[in-house]
Amino acid sequence: MAQITITLLSGDPDADPQEFQVGVVGEDNTKTTHRVTVSQEQYQKLTGGLRSTEELVKASFEFLLEREATREILQNFDLSQIQKYFPEYEAVISSQLAK
Incomplete structure (x- = not known):
């Protein structure tokens, strides 16, 4: 399984949007x-x-890695873009994390 590390780049944890x-x-x-x-x-x-933003980002990358190779994932993107490529994304992630 892939190893995923997440670092918050926006200094303010309440920033909108947050950057990682x-x-x-x-x-x-x-x-x-x-x-x-x-x-x-x-x-x-x-x-x-119900979950941290970091958990959402990690789950999103796990989702992507189940569907494409590491090098195929965009280098810079907004999480909302995943839905454009994988229509099932929001349903899968929300059912996984909003429990």
């Missing part, structure tokens, strides 16, 4: 770094406020 750096080491030892933004609206929609 995500490091991924794939099963084939491919290393990639990504910048991801998450709006409060997206966070609330997917987690209901």
Whole structure:
């Protein structure tokens, strides 16, 4: 399984959107770094406020890694963009995290 590390880049944890750096080491030892933004609206929609933003980002990367190779994940994106490529994303993540 891939190793995922998440670092909050926005100094203010209440910033909207929040920005994260995500490091991924794939099963084939491919290393990639990504910048991801998450709006409060997206966070609330997917987690209901029940999980941390970091948990949402990690679950989102796990979702992506089940569907594509590490190097195929965009380097800079907003979490809301995942839905455009994978229509099942919001349903899967919200059912997983909003419990």
